[in-house]
Amino acid sequence: MSFNGIKADISVPGMIPWEIVVAYFLIALGFVIFYSKKSGGLKGFKTVDFVYIGIGAAFTVVWEFFVGPLLDKIVPPGLTAFIGFGFFGRIVVLFVVAGLVRKPGVGMLSLAIFDILGDIFHYGFSGEPVFVFYEALTYGLFIDLAITVRRGNLFGDLRAGSKASAGKGGRMNPSLAAGITGAIIGFTWAFPDPFFYSAFFGPFLYGSIVNWQKILISFYEAIPGNIIFGIIAGLIALRVSRVLVQ
Amino acid sequence: MYSILDTVISWLLFLFGISIPFYLILGAIGIAGFREITTYEKYDTFYYRLNASVKIMLSIIIVLIATFSIWWIGAIITFGLLASYKSLKNGWRKMYLAGFLILSIIVGTVWGYAPYEPLSIVSMALKTPVSKFTTVWTWPPYFSILGYEHHLTLQSIYYSLQISFRFTAAVVASLLLVMTNTPAQIIKTLSKFKIPDPIIFSLVVAMKTVPAVFDSFDTSIKISMMRGYGGNKPRFLRPFVVLAAAIGSIVPTMVHLLRGAKDIGISADTRAFRAYPSRTYYIMTPFKREDYIFSGVLVMMVVMTVIAIMVGFGRAIPYLT
Numbered sequence: 001m002s003f004n005g006i007k008a009d010i011s012v013p014g015m016i017p018w019e020i021v022v023a024y025f026l027i028a029l030g031f032v033i034f035y036s037k038k039s040g041g042l043k044g045f046k047t048v049d050f051v052y053i054g055i056g057a058a059f060t061v062v063w064e065f066f067v068g069p070l071l072d073k074i075v076p077p078g079l080t081a082f083i084g085f086g087f088f089g090r091i092v093v094l095f096v097v098a099g100l101v102r103k104p105g106v107g108m109l110s111l112a113i114f115d116i117l118g119d120i121f122h123y124g125f126s127g128e129p130v131f132v133f134y135e136a137l138t139y140g141l142f143i144d145l146a147i148t149v150r151r152g153n154l155f156g157d158l159r160a161g162s163k164a165s166a167g168k169g170g171r172m173n174p175s176l177a178a179g180i181t182g183a184i185i186g187f188t189w190a191f192p193d194p195f196f197y198s199a200f201f202g203p204f205l206y207g208s209i210v211n212w213q214k215i216l217i218s219f220y221e222a223i224p225g226n227i228i229f230g231i232i233a234g235l236i237a238l239r240v241s242r243v244l245v246q
Numbered sequence: 247m248y249s250i251l252d253t254v255i256s257w258l259l260f261l262f263g264i265s266i267p268f269y270l271i272l273g274a275i276g277i278a279g280f281r282e283i284t285t286y287e288k289y290d291t292f293y294y295r296l297n298a299s300v301k302i303m304l305s306i307i308i309v310l311i312a313t314f315s316i317w318w319i320g321a322i323i324t325f326g327l328l329a330s331y332k333s334l335k336n337g338w339r340k341m342y343l344a345g346f347l348i349l350s351i352i353v354g355t356v357w358g359y360a361p362y363e364p365l366s367i368v369s370m371a372l373k374t375p376v377s378k379f380t381t382v383w384t385w386p387p388y389f390s391i392l393g394y395e396h397h398l399t400l401q402s403i404y405y406s407l408q409i410s411f412r413f414t415a416a417v418v419a420s421l422l423l424v425m426t427n428t429p430a431q432i433i434k435t436l437s438k439f440k441i442p443d444p445i446i447f448s449l450v451v452a453m454k455t456v457p458a459v460f461d462s463f464d465t466s467i468k469i470s471m472m473r474g475y476g477g478n479k480p481r482f483l484r485p486f487v488v489l490a491a492a493i494g495s496i497v498p499t500m501v502h503l504l505r506g507a508k509d510i511g512i513s514a515d516t517r518a519f520r521a522y523p524s525r526t527y528y529i530m531t532p533f534k535r536e537d538y539i540f541s542g543v544l545v546m547m548v549v550m551t552v553i554a555i556m557v558g559f560g561r562a563i564p565y566l567t
């Protein structure tokens with residue numbers, strides 16, 4: 001038997017070479033450490049930010065484990081590949097939290113806390129800490145990169161007077177900008193599950209079989225739904241953060 | 247030739263699989279029921295006296311056992327642990343709620359995997375050639391549109407049961423942990439892993455919020471119903487009305503909960519949370535007699551499983567999803 005349910009199998013046929021995965025995570029981790037040195041890391045967070053993250057994680061757990069599976073039942077069988085309500089709920093909630101906190105690090109922290117909470121309520125801790133690092137440094141990192149690129153105004157500028165100045169000076173309509181940002185992050189979220197999970201962590205942890213046709217199909221199928229829900233989630237995030245950040 | 251009776255039965259089986267989990271969860275358990283099985287209540291029996299870290303070990307160990315042994319060992323563990331819910335506060339009620347949750351997971355997973363999984367993959371996983379499979383039911387040819395395999399075999403059912411009991415074992419153990427330990431007790435055990443204080447703080451907030459999410463959802467749905475939402479729909483559609491109301495309640499519930507965040511933040515700040523490094527600390531709960539007894543039981547479970555695997559009841563099935 002192996003350490004905490006991790007088989008550490010790196011010789012399953014068809015698997016992505018472990019060097020690539022290690023390189024990705026080293027680069028991602030390096031970037032995170034470099035950036036947090038530059039920006040002060042978690043010290044820049046206020047206490048209320050941690051509360052937002054905690055509430056968001058609780059909401060995601062309820063959604064992904066109790067409500068989402070129910071909704072998935074009413075989707076016609078042929079469409080289940082395109083529509084995964086559990087995952088879409090995660091997109092909405094995390095975008096809202098990211099839209100409220102708007103500091104790099106919120107994505108990774110939210111995903112890490114969601115994972116630990118998911119272990120407490122649902123999965124048990126088998127396979128950890130692999131999942132925490134995997135999800136934080138893929139899904140979470142993508143959100144943080146978006147925040148970095150947009151200089152903190154993830155789904156629109158919420159500072160006072162920004163609404164008035166939005167029309168002038170050729171700046172984009174805030175809803176449009178939020179939708180586009182959401183769509184882009186949603187698109188990036190289609191990558192980790194097929195490529196990192198099915199082609200590396202699944203076989204690595206449980207010795208599952210790698211089937212590249214299945215991986216590619218699930219990747220293509222995930223794109224439209226993720227983009228549509230990314231747009232919806234971006235708009236919801238803009239709306240909720242306008243109500244709350246005053 | 248495919249008879250009409252067979253067609254009817256096939257469709258009934260199909261509908262059973264998609265509707266039963268649904269009715270079990272929204273009809274029998276309900277959103278308020280979920281709150282009951284995710285909330286800590288004060289009481290004093292064996293489980294409540296156990297250290298949270300032992301229960302976390304329990305959930306890790308039984309997931310491992312369910313993964314590495316044949317499906318019915320996972321089933322015995324799931325139902326055995328479920329039976330021990332009797333000793334909790336309001337034990338029968340909790341057994342009833344968790345039992346229906348488990349049942350819905352089993353039906354949902356079996357129907358979600360058994361008819362779909364390509365026989366070649368099941369054969370690879372069980373290390374049995376397809377020619378030796380036992381056919382249980384033959385679907386009408388047009389069911390292939392749904393992605394169904396033409397034959398439902400006993401082996402696909404075993405395969406799906408293997409997957410479902412890995413989930414259920416984890417769920418039963420996790421709910422036990424959440425119902426018998428306060429969030430603070432559970433999170434304290436995590437602080438041994440040198441997780442930074444802010445993350446632990448977020449986790450405590452999150453754990454306390456989970457039951458509150460169910461609560462606010464329930465309230466929000468009830469308010470929609472009071473305002474007449476779905477009032478003229480027949481009774482058997484009620485679960486669907488509840489679900490539709492739940493979707494409409496997502497954003498209001500989220501805003502309601504996030505609004506409270508500021509108060510929690512301020513109240514933590516007024517107690518100087520993170521003001522200086524030694525300000526936040528944890529009090530560890532010592533190991534008691536019960537903890538040693540239960541750890542002994544865990545060791546016994548592992549030993550018995552290792553023996554079972556050596557006797558030939560191991561099934562290290564590679565999970566494909």
